Amino acid sequence: MITYDRLFVGGSWVEPSDPEPLDIPSPHDRSVIGRAVQARPADVDRAVAAARASFEQGVWCRTPPVERIAAIRRFNALRAENAEHVARLISSENGSAGWFTRASQPGLTRQANAYLRAAEEFAWEEALPADPQSPARSVVRREAVGVVAAVIPWNSPFSSATSKIIPALLAGNSVVLKVSPENSLSMGFLAELLERVGLPEGVISVLPADRETSEYLVSHRDVDKIAFTGSTRAGRRIASIAGEQLKRVSLELGGKSAAVILPDADIDRAVAGLKFGSLLNNGESCIAQTRVLAPRNRYEEVVAALKELVESLKVGDPNEPDTFIGPMIRPDQQERVRSYIRLGIEEGARLVTGGPQIPEGLEKGNYVTPTVFADVDNSMRIAQEEIFGPVLVVVAYDDEDDAVRIANDSEYGLSGGVWSADEKHALAVARRIRTGTVTVNGASVAFDGPFGGFKASGIGREYGAVGLGAYTEYKTITL
Incomplete structure (x- = not known):
């Protein structure tokens, strides 16, 4: 059994106020x-x-960027060396299937490398072109914001954590990372890795804490920027706090993403891709494409293929190698997902496979039966609200304009997908979908490109140069 009886504060393990x-x-x-x-x-x-003390003393923010980059390279290497241990920890505490936690590890390396490339090429300070009508000369600097409160959810802890602390540290900020209680073990190990990197005193803290303590952190007067990933409801609360105090804020929030299967798509290929695009991490993923939009003339073909796929997936112990879908993280999350399944039946959707029953033999855990609904109207709650579990809804559309309309008929705009035999045509459709990320034919996310949401899916972007810039302030010096 793993035990953490101390907190990682400012780079050291200290006695907690509550033992x-x-x-x-x-x-x-x-x-x-x-x-x-x-x-x-x-x-x-x-x-x-x-x-605050480390930032005001300049022990990190005035460290040359090349040295900050070297420190993050050390961290990235340490994490990669311990990838198997990280994967096992997350599967044990989150219930994420082992295939997912292991497959996520190379993505963490790619994510970090994209930030490192951006930092190496970043315009930390540059002279502006001379103004022929003025003798003045100007220099533009990109400086650290200050103290960053990074607050992350439980569903993908390492990815959420590194997507924030890496750019924040590269930019020279001091960081307090607030993690969910459920992730105390994997995030405790993250703190151990950060300790081994050898950052200056005070620069990084990792605190597992409840929601009330989280709100105390983001409301703290000595915090200059909030970086949050989580629910839209919590994001609205954080945005109100940030607005009241004029803090810088970036929010990566919920989603109800649509996968648009165009009439010329290879249905078998599309459904095989949705196995990962829609059901990754037990469906507990903000980018999951859980609304499947199918043309009416191929609707039953899509529904039948999804039924066959979902029924073929093993649900069970996340540590078993052939498990594809593990348990929900907590009993209340299990009940939330089951309640949405019951709601879908009440709303009149056709239950194709699955249902609210707990899978046989798995009653001791937080398991949900993977479920597919057909004959879903996009106005139904199961099509509009983020369920955060292995539940897919299939919505029919009449023509391409109707497909785009339905895809955009959502308060969210985080992710989405288009499937077509004609990549050029798929790109044209993708341009019309109002989400921060759209994949074509199951392409993986590009970590050099900005990631974030339209509408209620957030404010700001992560990844690459844009994500790094979010942790800086512009300063113009005129000579």
């Missing part, structure tokens, strides 16, 4: 797999004070 540890249960059978102390407001004060 009583929290039990970390396995989503598979609800047995206790670890214990970890949780941060309280007094611990937040200590972490923010350390971050």
